[in-house]
Amino acid sequence: MSTFIQQAKYLFYSEGALLQTDGFKKRSLVVSTLAEAEFFADSGHFQDILYGFPLTADKIERCRSLNQRLAEFHVMIDSYAILKELDRVGSDSCVWSIFIAVDCGYGREGVPWDDDRLIALAGEVTNGRFLSLAGIYTHCGHSYNSQTPSDVARTACTRMSQVKQQLEAADIRCSVYGIGSTPSCSSIVPEMQNVNEMHPGNYIFYDLQQHMIGSCSKQEIACTIATRIIGHYPERNELLIDCGFTARTKQGMDVCAAVFKDHSELRLVGMTQEIGIVSSDEKIDFTKFPVGSMILQYPWHSCASAGMHPAYFVHVNGVVTAVWKPCRGW
Amino acid sequence: MSTFIQQAKYLFYSEGALLQTDGFKKRSLVVSTLAEAEFFADSGHFQDILYGFPLTADKIERCRSLNQRLAEFHVMIDSYAILKELDRVGSDSCVWSIFIAVDCGYGREGVPWDDDRLIALAGEVTNGRFLSLAGIYTHCGHSYNSQTPSDVARTACTRMSQVKQQLEAADIRCSVYGIGSTPSCSSIVPEMQNVNEMHPGNYIFYDLQQHMIGSCSKQEIACTIATRIIGHYPERNELLIDCGFTARTKQGMDVCAAVFKDHSELRLVGMTQEIGIVSSDEKIDFTKFPVGSMILQYPWHSCASAGMHPAYFVHVNGVVTAVWKPCRGW
Numbered sequence: 001m002s003t004f005i006q007q008a009k010y011l012f013y014s015e016g017a018l019l020q021t022d023g024f025k026k027r028s029l030v031v032s033t034l035a036e037a038e039f040f041a042d043s044g045h046f047q048d049i050l051y052g053f054p055l056t057a058d059k060i061e062r063c064r065s066l067n068q069r070l071a072e073f074h075v076m077i078d079s080y081a082i083l084k085e086l087d088r089v090g091s092d093s094c095v096w097s098i099f100i101a102v103d104c105g106y107g108r109e110g111v112p113w114d115d116d117r118l119i120a121l122a123g124e125v126t127n128g129r130f131l132s133l134a135g136i137y138t139h140c141g142h143s144y145n146s147q148t149p150s151d152v153a154r155t156a157c158t159r160m161s162q163v164k165q166q167l168e169a170a171d172i173r174c175s176v177y178g179i180g181s182t183p184s185c186s187s188i189v190p191e192m193q194n195v196n197e198m199h200p201g202n203y204i205f206y207d208l209q210q211h212m213i214g215s216c217s218k219q220e221i222a223c224t225i226a227t228r229i230i231g232h233y234p235e236r237n238e239l240l241i242d243c244g245f246t247a248r249t250k251q252g253m254d255v256c257a258a259v260f261k262d263h264s265e266l267r268l269v270g271m272t273q274e275i276g277i278v279s280s281d282e283k284i285d286f287t288k289f290p291v292g293s294m295i296l297q298y299p300w301h302s303c304a305s306a307g308m309h310p311a312y313f314v315h316v317n318g319v320v321t322a323v324w325k326p327c328r329g330w
Numbered sequence: 331m332s333t334f335i336q337q338a339k340y341l342f343y344s345e346g347a348l349l350q351t352d353g354f355k356k357r358s359l360v361v362s363t364l365a366e367a368e369f370f371a372d373s374g375h376f377q378d379i380l381y382g383f384p385l386t387a388d389k390i391e392r393c394r395s396l397n398q399r400l401a402e403f404h405v406m407i408d409s410y411a412i413l414k415e416l417d418r419v420g421s422d423s424c425v426w427s428i429f430i431a432v433d434c435g436y437g438r439e440g441v442p443w444d445d446d447r448l449i450a451l452a453g454e455v456t457n458g459r460f461l462s463l464a465g466i467y468t469h470c471g472h473s474y475n476s477q478t479p480s481d482v483a484r485t486a487c488t489r490m491s492q493v494k495q496q497l498e499a500a501d502i503r504c505s506v507y508g509i510g511s512t513p514s515c516s517s518i519v520p521e522m523q524n525v526n527e528m529h530p531g532n533y534i535f536y537d538l539q540q541h542m543i544g545s546c547s548k549q550e551i552a553c554t555i556a557t558r559i560i561g562h563y564p565e566r567n568e569l570l571i572d573c574g575f576t577a578r579t580k581q582g583m584d585v586c587a588a589v590f591k592d593h594s595e596l597r598l599v600g601m602t603q604e605i606g607i608v609s610s611d612e613k614i615d616f617t618k619f620p621v622g623s624m625i626l627q628y629p630w631h632s633c634a635s636a637g638m639h640p641a642y643f644v645h646v647n648g649v650v651t652a653v654w655k656p657c658r659g660w
Contacts, residue, residue, distance in 0.1 A: 032604050041589070053604060054570065056622040073461050078561060081621060108605060109561055125647075141602060143401050229514055230384045231349060231408060231439055240384065240439060246637050247660070250581055272471060273633055274383060274660075275438060279563045292386040292409060310659050329640050330604075 006037055008284045011111030013323050015314075021046070027071075030180070030199040034062050037073070039327035040182050042330040046069040047069050050099055052137060052199065054078055054179075056107045076101050078110050083124055083131065090130025097134040098125050099176070100164060113138070113159040116125055122172045125218045135197070136163055140184040149183035149213060156184065157191035163240040164194070164266035182206070186215035208256050223312065224231025224261055225305060226295035227276065237279055239289055240265075243297065244274040249306055261296040268297070341431060344396055345644075345656050346375040346534055351376070357401075360510070360529040364392050367403070369657035377401040382431055382467060382510075382529065383386050384439045387415050397424055403462050406431050412459065413454055420460025427464040428455050429506070432493060434468045434486040438535075443468070445491040452502045465506030465527070466493055479513035486514065487521035494524070516545035532571050537632035554591055554626035555635060555641065557606065562616045567609055569596075569619055573627065574604040577638055582630025585658040591626040598627070 003143055017040060019031055028048040030251070031037045039045045051063065057074045066073045070114075077083055077100040086096045100121055103110035125133040138160060143152040157181045167174055178197030185200040192198075205223040206216040227243035250271055257267040270277035272323040289295065299305035306312065307328060314322040347359055347370060358378040361367045370376045377400055381393065387403045396403045407413055408431040416426045430451055433440035441448040455463040468490060473482040476607055486509045497504055508527030509515070515530040522528075535553040536546040557573035587597040596614075600607035619625065629635035637658060638643065644652040 053572075056337075056558055056572070058622050079621065107566065108602065108607065112565075140336065140628050185652060226390060228386055230386050236437065242383075242660075243384070244581070245581070245634055249575070249579060251575070272438065291409065292388050305573055330572075 011228075012322055014040055014045055015156045015166075015322065015324050016326075018044075018045060018202055025086070027298070028179075031228065032201075033327075033330045034059060034066075036327045038062070041066055042070050042217050045192055050074040050076065050135075052076050052139070053058045054101060055082050055086075056150050057082065064094055064156075065088070067096065072097060074099050076137055078121075080121065080124060083121070085127065086289075087131050090128075092130075095130045095132055096128075097132050097314065099137040099178075100125070100133070102136055102138045102160070104179075105152070105161040106140060106142045107140070108141060110138060113163055115272045118163065119166050119170050119172070121175070122134060122167055133172065133174050135178060136160065136167075136174055137176075137199075138180070139181055139199075140181040143181045143183035144213070146183065146213070149181075149215065150187045150189050152181075153179065153184035153194070154189050154191045157189070157194045159166045161191075161194035181211050182210060183215050184208070203300075203305055204300040205306065207305075208259060209252060209263070209301050212256065213297075214259040216297070221298050222304055223303075223306065224298055226294055226296055226313075227251075229289045229291050229293050229295060230275070231291060232289075234284070234286060237284055238269075238285070239277055239278040239284065241276040241295065242274065243271075243276045245271045246273055247305070248276070248297065248299065249301065249304045249308065253303050256300055259300065261298060263295065266295075266326070342652055344370055344375055345654050346656075347373075348362065348375060350534055353493070358507075359530075362531075363657075363660045364389060364396075365536075365659045366657045367396050368392070371396055373397055373521070375505060378403075380406065380467070380529075381467075382405040382406050382429070382469070383411050384431060385416075387412065390416070390419060394419075394424055397426070402427060404429050406449075406467055408432075409517070410451065413458065417458040417461050420458075422460075425460045425462055426458075429465045429508075430455070430463070432466055432468045434470065434489040434509075435482070436470060436472045438469070438471060440468060443493055448493065449496050449500050449502070452497055453500065456502055463502065463504050465508060466490065466497075466504055467506075467508050467529075468510070470509055470511040471531075473511045473513035474539070474543070476543070479511075479545065480517045480519050482511075483509065483517070484519050484521045487519070487524045491524035493519075513539060513543050513545050515542070520572040532548065532633055535627045535629075536638060537633040537635075538589060539582060539630075539631050542586065544583050548628070551628050551632075553598065553632055553636065554628055556624055556626055556643075557620045559621050559623050559625060560605070561621060562619075564614070564616060566594035567614055569608040569614065570600075571606040571608055571615070571625065572604065573601075573606045575601045576603055577635070578606070578627065578629065579631065579634045579638065581634050588628055589627045589630065593625065596625075 030050045030052040074097040101110035103112045107268040125131045143149040159179045177195045180199035182200040182202035185198045206221045227241040231240040259268045260266045269279045312324040313320045360380045360382040404427040406429040431440035433442045455461045469476045473479040490507045507525045510529035512530040512532035537550045557571040561570040590596045599609045642654040643650045
C-alpha cells in the first residue's frame with residue numbers, strides 16, 4: 001500500500017481542512033496538536049491558526065516559530081503562570097495572540113465560566129506587554145455523553161454570552177467567542193447568535209457514535225475502514241477480517257457491534273492486534289463473503305480510527321480519485 | 331519532536347528485533363504484517379521471516395517479492411483455497427514455504443488441532459508442485475484472558491505433540507512446531523519440550539496487563555509513555571496531562587487506573603483525544619506535579635500504545651541514548 005500511496009497522482013495533504021474551510025476562501029483553523037499547526041502552516045493555505053490546546057512552557061519555542069510564520073497564530077491558555085511566561089519571552093516582533101479557555105460545564109480544561117478568575121485573567125492579558133486578547137474558547141466535550149447535545153450547546157452559548165457581558169462591563173474587548181464539539185454544533189439553536197465562532201471537527205467524517213447520539217444519519221458517515229475477509233469458520237459461525245485494533249481501536253465495542261456497511265446482519269464480536277472476529281445472530285451465508293473479498297466498516301469514533309491510518313482513499317463509484325495524507329503525531 | 335527524531339545520532343530501525351533475536355546471531359523472525367516483513371527485510375539483518383498471518387490471495391504479490399529477496403520466507407495458511415492459489419502461481423524459482431496455522435483452543439485462525447482436515451491439508455502441501463511444508467504454528471491468544479496462562483501453554487504443547495504424532499503417522503515431515511503469546515511463554519512448563527519454537531512478542535516491553543496476569547513484575551515493564559502536566563484543577567482534585575487516546579488507547583481503562591510510574595496515588599480517570607484526566611482518592615499535592623513537568627505512565631497494552639508512536643526513546647539514567655523508529659501500518 002505504501003508504494004501506491006507514494007505513487008498516487010492525486011495526493012493531498014490538507015484537502016479535508018480546505019473542504020472544512022470553504023476551499024481557499026477562508027484561511028482559519030483550530031488544531032489540537034502542534035504537529036497539525038505546523039502541517040497546515042506548511043501547506044501554505046492557512047494563515048490563521050488557533051492551537052486550541054492548553055499551552056505549557058515546553059511548547060513555546062515551536063509556537064514562536066508559528067507566530068513568526070503565520071499572519072495570525074493564536075495560543076490557548078487557562079492560567080496565569082503560562083501567561084506570565086508568554087509575556088516574559090514575547091517581544092515587539094513576537095506578540096502573543098491569546099484565547100482564554102473557558103469551562104462551560106465540560107469539566108476538563110478552562111476557567112469555569114462563572115469564576116471571578118476569568119475576568120481577572122482577561123485583564124492580565126490586556127495588561128501584558130506582549131499579549132493580545134483574541135478570543136474566548138470553550139469545548140463542549142460533554143455533548144458526546146449527552147442525550148440532548150442541543151441543550152449542551154444552548155447552555156454553552158448562554159454562558160459565553162454572560163462571559164461577554166462581564167468582559168464588556170470590565171471594559172475588556174474580545175472579538176471571538178467560540179464553542180465547539182460536533183454533537184453540540186450539529187443542530188442549530190437560537191442561542192448560537194450569542195457566539196461568533198464554532199469549531200467542531202469530527203463532522204468531516206462523522207461516525208457511528210455521532211449517528212447514535214443524533215448528530216447525523218448513517219448515510220452521512222463519510223468514512224469507512226476497508227478490510228478483507230481472511231477466513232471462514234462455519235463451525236463457530238464466524239468470519240475473520242484483516243482489521244484489528246491497530247486499524248480501528250477497541251472504542252465502542254461494548255456499545256455497538258453492528259458496524260458493517262450494507263451488512264447489518266454481521267457483528268464485530270472481537271478484535272485482536274491485526275484480526276477482527278465477525279459473527280451474526282443468524283447463520284452466516286459464507287458464499288456472500290468470499291475469502292479475500294472486501295467489506296466496509298463504519299468507525300465508532302472516526303477521530304480515533306482515522307488517526308491510525310497513513311492515508312485515506314477518496315472514492316467515487318468504486319474508483320479511487322484521491323489520496324489524502326493525514327497529519328499524525330504531535 | 332519530529333526534527334529531533336530526524337537529527338538523532340543514534341537512530342535504529344530494527345534494534346528491538348535484534349535484541350529479541352540475540353543480536354546478529356539469529357536471523358529469524360515472526361511478523362504479523364507485511365509492512366513489518368518488508369521493514370525487517372530492508373534492514374538486511376534478517377534472512378528468515380515468517381509472515382504469521384492468515385494469507386489471502388490479494389497479498390501474494392508482496393509475498394512473492396519477499397520470497398525472492400530473503401533466504402527464507404514463510405507464509406501461514408489454514409485453508410485449501412489459498413494453498414491451491416499459491417501452488418498455481420508458484421514456480422521453480424518461487425517455491426512457497428508453508429506454515430499451517432493450528433487452533434489449539436484459542437478459537438481464532440487455524441484448523442482445530444483435532445480436526446481431520448489438518449492432516450489432509452498437510453498432505454496437500456507435500457503434494458504441491460511449488461509448496462514446501464516448513465512448520466505448524468499456533469497462537470495462544472486466549473492466554474491473555476486466562477488466570478493460569480501456564481495451563482494454556484501446557485495444553486497447546488500437548489496438542490502440538492499430538493499433531494506431530496499424527497503427521498509422522500501419515501509420513502509427513504515437518505521441522506518446526508511453534509507456540510506463541512507472551513503470557514503462555516512467560517513461564518517454563520515441561521510440556522514445552524514437545525515444541526521447538528516459541529514466538530511471543532509483547533515481552534520485549536511487557537505492560538500492566540502482563541503484570542496483572544503474572545507474566546512479569548512491574549519493574550520488568552520496559553516502556554512508559556512520557557507525558558506532561560498541562561493544568562491543575564484543585565477544585566475538582568484533578569490534573570490534566572497531554573496524553574489522550576491517540577497516544578495510549580483507551581484499552582484497559584475499565585480495569586486499571588493506577589498507571590503512573592512512581593505515583594501509585596494517581597489515577598487515570600478519563601481520556602479524550604489529546605488530553606488525559608488524572609485524579610486521586612487522596613487530595614493531590616499539586617506542588618509535586620508542576621505544570622510543564624513530565625510524568626511517566628505504564629501502558630496497559632504496550633502493543634497497542636507503542637503502535638501509536640512514531641519513535642521510541644531509549645534512556646539510561648534520564649539521558650536519551652538511542653531513538654528506535656518502529657514499523658507502522660500494513
